Amino acid sequence: MVSIHTRQLLAGLVLPVMVFLAVGIVLAGQIWPGKAIQLRMAAVRSVGPTYQALLFPQRQFRKWQLTLQGVGDLLASNARLRQENRQLAYWYGEAQTLRQENARLKAALHWGTEDSRDYVSGWVVRDESGPYLRAVLLEVGDHKVQQGSLAVDAVGLVGRVSEVGPHVVRVLLIEDAASRIPVTLQSSGGDAMMIGDNTPYPRLMYYNQSLPPEExxxxxxxxxxxxxxxxxxxxxxxxTPGQPVVIPDAALGKLELIRVFDGDFMLEAPPSAGRVREKPPLLPDHRDGEAPSNWQNLRRFLPFASLRNG
Known part of the structure; x- marks a missing residue:
């Protein structure tokens, strides 16, 4: 066992010895520089692997820290992109809705010239009840509409105003059995009466027999x-021979926006390229050479009858 006095003596000699040793190393390095460099490089070579092993946990932790920071940045960017994507989808839907509505409004504005502005536009509300079998209600707001005025969609005649009320009017469609519209045949030049019969194809009657309508x-x-x-x-x-009907240009099955024209002026129709609709060929109710049955003749005059062709 080392006595207390001895430990105190050794503790007091440590600092002077370390200072003397340091001064001796510095002097030896100045006296023998080549030897000092060789010793220093040998020490570095021997201590290097140990130093690298001690630094490995710190470097690995730094890599993990950078990786987690990148993952956090990616999550934030992904959340921001998802939010922007939702906003873009919303505005895309709004743009598509406005585009479709704009197309419908532009199509409705194809009617007439710039000087003929005496019309009212409104959205359709379907009316399956009332005194007529085939009619629609039209929202016109505070505009005044005369009874009997013609109503058109984007491509053709829809019907005539049959009733006028506050903010709404009822439009009797041309296919209703109560509809009577005087028409002119453009090719033959004759006049006729278009009469609805509660079918999709109104009949032509009271035309000049010497100038029958052309197919x-x-x-x-x-x-x-x-x-x-x-x-x-x-x-x-x-x-059938001798039974002319009218294939309407207007899309009576899906009416949305209707314009009602007042007055007795001549109205210029839209171009035929955007007006004439392609229709499937109609088939007669009976074969050629066979007379129609009594039921086929009777059901044309029933208010709830409907012809099925094709």
Whole structure:
């Protein structure tokens, strides 16, 4: 055992010895520089692997820290991109809705010239009840509409105003059994009466027998007092010999926006390229050479009847 006095003596000699040793190393390095460099390089070579092993946990922790920071940045960027994607999807839907509405409004504005502005536009509310079988309600706001005015969609005649109320009017469609529209045949030049029969294809009656309607010719409304002339109506088709009907240009099955024209001025129709609709060929109700049955003749006059062709 080392006595206390001895330990105190050794503790007091440590600092002077370390200082003397340091001064001796510095002097030896100055006296023998080559030897000092060799000793220093040997020490570095021997201590280097140990130093690298001691630094490995610190370096690995730094890599993990950078990786976690990158993952956090990616998550934040992903969340921001998802939010922007939702906003873009919302605005894309809004743009598509506005584009479709703009297309419908532009199509409706194809009617008439710039000077003929006496019209009212409104959105359709379907009306399956009331005094007529085939009619729609039209929202017109505070605008005044006269009874009997013609109503058109983007391509052709829809019907006539049958009832006028506050903010709404009822439009009687041309296919209703109560509908009577005077028309002019553009190719043959004759006049006729288009009469609805609760079928998709109104009949042509009271035409000049010497100038019968031609297959496929277009017809327009006949201008007269209280009725706007020149409005596109549809094309002529023969279900059977001597039985001409009208294939309407207007899309009566999906009405949305309707314009009502007041007055008895002549109205210029839109171009035929955007007006004439492609229709499937109609087939007669009976074979050629066979007379129609009594039931086929009777059901044309029933208010709830419906012809099925094709």
């Amino acid at each position: 496929g010719e277009h017809i327009v409304t006949r201008g007269q007092t209280g009725l706007t002339g020149g409005v596109a109506v549809g094309r002529v088709h023969y279900l």
